[in-house]
Amino acid sequence: MIILQPRPLTIEAFAPYGDVLETGAAHELRHINYGNTDRYHDVAALDVLAEGGQPLVSIFRSRPLPRPIAVTVMERHPLSSQAFYPLSQHPYMVVVAEAGEFDAGKLQAFIASGTQGVNYRKGTWHHYSLALDKPCDFLVIDRGGPEKNCDEVFLDGANIRTVNY
């Protein structure tokens, strides 16, 4: 059994896979609304317009998987990014591998805090949303359009990873 040890999610560690949506010094801060609002501006590189795509906003309600989490399927969106922001203020798990030919040896796991979103870059391999301990809602920004925009790869045998959580 090969174990994936999750790391804390940071902008730097996640850079090969996409963006971290959070407040903080990494994002441009604008003071708006007569000083009553801080705007952390443009916190993710949304990329949803290829081939006539439209931005779409949805709410996901994800239930936890049995522990330990076994990674047996990964997905990618070849036409677009996909952004998740947690609405339940609870940590959640992110499992990714870089875009390109899938390689189970390159899987990485991250624990996101309840105030961090992620935006998977176009083509980044990722596990579907992984609530921990209890159901978690996410606001999701992805692409609308009739084109097929999800590839899956199934892991078996020695490729299966177990997340140490």
Added chain:
Amino acid sequence: MIILQPRPLTIEAFAPYGDVLETGAAHELRHINYGNTDRYHDVAALDVLAEGGQPLVSIFRSRPLPRPIAVTVMERHPLSSQAFYPLSQHPYMVVVAEAGEFDAGKLQAFIASGTQGVNYRKGTWHHYSLALDKPCDFLVIDRGGPEKNCDEVFLDGANIRTVNY
């Protein structure tokens, strides 16, 4: 002093102004991720692409105004919708008037719950984000682009409204 009495936010009551982003029967529910996720699909009519616009996601941190809230300025985005989803699970205030020539006599106030977002339709007059009692973060989906996309109108004298909260 003219008082605005806020109503609870519902999809029906808010229909003249835009969308309510929430889970529930009004939105298409898809069971995805091998049954582990409920997707409330396409919960708002994002309208951010006019004149070469790009979808933009930002985080707003809004501080409460002094109570009682006096409505002295309203804004509209002539080129795009603007969606807000609360991240702090606290109720917040929404003040709107229908698109078109501004009429203070048509102002309406709503209390949104901590699990309801709003999407102001293009041109809908709205107050900037109104946290109640304590600071509130919002995920905001609006339009990026160099064009001017905010008109303001200032209320004075008999046009000022005070929200009964």
